[in-house]
Amino acid sequence: MAKEDYYELLGVQKGVTAEEMKKAYRKKAVQFHPDKNPGNKEAEEMFKKVSHAYEVLSDPDKRAAYDRYGAGAFEGGGGAGPRGPAGGAGGFHDPFDIFREVFGQQGGGGGGGGIFDEMFGGGGGGRDGGRDGADLRYDLEITLEEAAKGVEKEISFRKAMACERCDGSGAEPGSKKITCSTCRGAGQIRRSGGIITFTQTCPTCGGAGVKVEKPCTACRGDGRVAKNTKLNVRIPPGVDTGSRLRSSGNGEAGQAGGNPGDLYIVLSVKEHEIFERQGEDLFCEIPIKFTLATLGGTIDVPTLNGKASLKIPAATPSGTTFRLRSKGMPSLRGGHQGDQLVRVQVEVPQSLTSEQRKILEEFARVSGDAAEPTSRSFFEKAKKFF
Numbered sequence: 486m487a488k489e490d491y492y493e494l495l496g497v498q499k500g501v502t503a504e505e506m507k508k509a510y511r512k513k514a515v516q517f518h519p520d521k522n523p524g525n526k527e528a529e530e531m532f533k534k535v536s537h538a539y540e541v542l543s544d545p546d547k548r549a550a551y552d553r554y555g556a557g558a559f560e561g562g563g564g565a566g567p568r569g570p571a572g573g574a575g576g577f578h579d580p581f582d583i584f585r586e587v588f589g590q591q592g593g594g595g596g597g598g599g600i601f602d603e604m605f606g607g608g609g610g611g612r613d614g615g616r617d618g619a620d621l622r623y624d625l626e627i628t629l630e631e632a633a634k635g636v637e638k639e640i641s642f643r644k645a646m647a648c649e650r651c652d653g654s655g656a657e658p659g660s661k662k663i664t665c666s667t668c669r670g671a672g673q674i675r676r677s678g679g680i681i682t683f684t685q686t687c688p689t690c691g692g693a694g695v696k697v698e699k700p701c702t703a704c705r706g707d708g709r710v711a712k713n714t715k716l717n718v719r720i721p722p723g724v725d726t727g728s729r730l731r732s733s734g735n736g737e738a739g740q741a742g743g744n745p746g747d748l749y750i751v752l753s754v755k756e757h758e759i760f761e762r763q764g765e766d767l768f769c770e771i772p773i774k775f776t777l778a779t780l781g782g783t784i785d786v787p788t789l790n791g792k793a794s795l796k797i798p799a800a801t802p803s804g805t806t807f808r809l810r811s812k813g814m815p816s817l818r819g820g821h822q823g824d825q826l827v828r829v830q831v832e833v834p835q836s837l838t839s840e841q842r843k844i845l846e847e848f849a850r851v852s853g854d855a856a857e858p859t860s861r862s863f864f865e866k867a868k869k870f871f
């Protein structure tokens with residue numbers, strides 16, 4: 486499901502008049518109508534999307550709500566917005582494909598499937614005559630340490646919640662529900678565009694067939710009001726940038742008995758000063774003295790769990806990579822831990838005291854022309870150039 490804007494679907498600008506929008510809709514509806522495109526799934530899909538977009542935008546209240554929540558319904562934490570009320574497209578940017586990509590790359594290393602699979606099921610339209618609430622997205626940035634150990638975070642955001650005054654019904658307490666005059670209670674209306682007739686969900690009552698006699702004064706008949714809310718979310722160890730968590734039922738409230746939407750938490754892991762993540766492994770580069778590289782010894786290496794010691798054998802060339810088993814990131818599915826890879830960079834002294842210089846000059850003198858194996862083989866090959 487790609488990012489889709491209702492206005493874009495209809496091919497109009499945001500400030501378009503109702504009349505112009507109707508025209509644009511007619512044109513699209515005729516273009517994609519199933520009768521004109523028999524067996525064409527894409528056209529059928531477009532027809533549904535366009536109809537749904539028009540259904541929302543042709544209703545002044547719904548259009549206002551769409552304009553208002555279409556982007557940035559959350560304070561902080563990045564952009565968020567509702568998906569279409571019937572599971573269609575809307576301000577929910579960033580398709581699910583991104584998630585799959587991220588986990589696809591990790592392949593056998595871990596990540597594919599597992600606990601996140603269930604996220605992609607379900608969704609869908611209103612049940613029981615009501616409208617399901619929109620799904621929401623919250624972008625959350627965490628540190629590498631938090632991603633390694635898991636963390637609980639409190640997030641706060643704004644969303645449409647059931648109105649307390651009318652208990653979500655949209656009707657002013659004491660008032661009755663009356664049959665919708667637009668569809669005469671059918672919930673659907675027939676539209677005719679020249680030779681074509683088709684039915685669509687009634688835009689006045691949203692398919693319920695009834696509407697309230699007197700709209701609730703607190704929510705103006707919507708049944709919901711936008712409120713700030715807080716939620717504790719548990720981030721499991723092993724997540725990576727692009728991981729999504731679904732918090733079921735914590736999206737926007739449904740209307741007229743519809744189910745609430747879901748909240749998707751999309752994670753990004755901050756860059757770390759020392760470690761670079763490579764799947765489940767962590768990579769770092771550590772400078773060592775040329776004397777240590779030559780003579781061998783032990784160094785302290787930072788890990789996500791404090792210090793570890795690493796034995797450097799004598800005669801270690803610069804660029805050698807050592808592996809610290811199970812000091813990397815945990816697998817999202819559990820049971821496995823990546824490694825930490827340490828590449829040593831042999832440092833050349835940048836300034837020498839006169840004593841150091843004397844000793845090194847002496848070292849050079851006693852070494853004479855004796856060369857190490859790598860230079861020997863190099864100069865063998867390079868002979869013809871000299």
Ligand SMILES: [Zn+2]
Pocket residue numbers: 648649650651652653654655656701702703704705706707708709
């Ligand atoms: Zn209300």
Ligand SMILES: [Zn+2]
Pocket residue numbers: 665666667668669670671672673687688689690691692693694695
């Ligand atoms: Zn109706």
